[in-house]
Amino acid sequence: MVPLFIVDAFTDRPFRGNPAGVVVLDAPAEASWMQAVAGEVNLPETAFLVPAGDHWALRWFTPTAEVDLCGHATLASAHALWEDARADPEHPLVFATASGPLTATRAGDRITLDFPAEPAVAAPAPGALCDALGVTPVASARNRLDWLVEVAGEEEVAAAAPDIARLAALTARGVILTAPSDRDGVDFVSRFFAPAIGVPEDPVTGSAHCALGPWWAARLGREALIGFQCSRRGGTVAVTVRGKRVELGGSAVTVVRGSLVDAGPMPSSAYGRPRPDGDGVGVGDVSPPGRSRS
Numbered sequence: 001m002v003p004l005f006i007v008d009a010f011t012d013r014p015f016r017g018n019p020a021g022v023v024v025l026d027a028p029a030e031a032s033w034m035q036a037v038a039g040e041v042n043l044p045e046t047a048f049l050v051p052a053g054d055h056w057a058l059r060w061f062t063p064t065a066e067v068d069l070c071g072h073a074t075l076a077s078a079h080a081l082w083e084d085a086r087a088d089p090e091h092p093l094v095f096a097t098a099s100g101p102l103t104a105t106r107a108g109d110r111i112t113l114d115f116p117a118e119p120a121v122a123a124p125a126p127g128a129l130c131d132a133l134g135v136t137p138v139a140s141a142r143n144r145l146d147w148l149v150e151v152a153g154e155e156e157v158a159a160a161a162p163d164i165a166r167l168a169a170l171t172a173r174g175v176i177l178t179a180p181s182d183r184d185g186v187d188f189v190s191r192f193f194a195p196a197i198g199v200p201e202d203p204v205t206g207s208a209h210c211a212l213g214p215w216w217a218a219r220l221g222r223e224a225l226i227g228f229q230c231s232r233r234g235g236t237v238a239v240t241v242r243g244k245r246v247e248l249g250g251s252a253v254t255v256v257r258g259s260l261v262d263a264g265p266m267p268s269s270a271y272g273r274p275r276p277d278g279d280g281v282g283v284g285d286v287s288p289p290g291r292s293r294s
Helices: 031-041 071-083 127-133 154-159 164-168 209-220
Strands: 002-009 018-024 045-052 055-061 093-097 100-107 110-116 139-142 146-150 174-180 188-194 199-202 224-229 235-242 245-250 252-260
Touching: 002 071, 018 031, 018 071, 031 045, 031 055, 045 071, 055 071, 071 093, 071 100, 071 110, 071 245, 071 252, 127 146, 127 164, 127 174, 146 209, 154 174, 154 188, 174 209, 188 209, 209 224, 209 235, 209 245
Parallel strands: 018 045, 055 093, 146 174, 188 224
Antiparallel strands: 002 018, 002 252, 045 055, 093 100, 100 110, 110 245, 139 146, 174 188, 188 199, 224 235, 235 245
């Protein structure tokens, strides 16, 4: 039987943050099998891990598509490996992924991920985007993954009720909606919508903070920030901008430990497209149901 965990990431309480499935394999599996499992688990992302010497091969799937980068499922993977004594918590974990090597370190209950920065460049938001969001932007920008739309205040972010079908038609992985925070100890808030890859609203999005970190660091004049994603479940992401990289910090809680009873046909001669460098895969022109990032 194949071990399966469900972990709530970017939270220290069960049933908050962003849930991820974590599947630990002994050997590589076919992409079609992993996609079927992710559809069955039906969480925003399911991570698939294979031991590979001194590191782990890692791939991520939404219920409908494979993605090239995912923060919360990487944090969930590290948490599951350490908690289940499959890795030494005194040493960093290294994941070989389609976005290059990613590392995770642990200090107490806090896990820190080293991810590529994805800064967004100022650009006029299309009218269709503003109409679909139902907000009045004060600034907008685009990186190779997403649109970023800044509004005046936290209340507007929390109250937004976007037209998900219209957002799905945009040529982007998703849309980040953000504003300065009114909360003590929080610098900015956000929400993230990605219906094009089968995630109408993601509860807490690590990879969106690869853009939010540089965006708010430039505005607030400091590199270390705290973001709160004000979805229904909610979650907190600590972000530190370090040049072309960002550190994403948060906690995680295991809520389910179990196994896949019928693993089905899963052997594969190759496992994903791990890359030796830190460059991403695919540039900007994301169209469903192809691979994207989360």
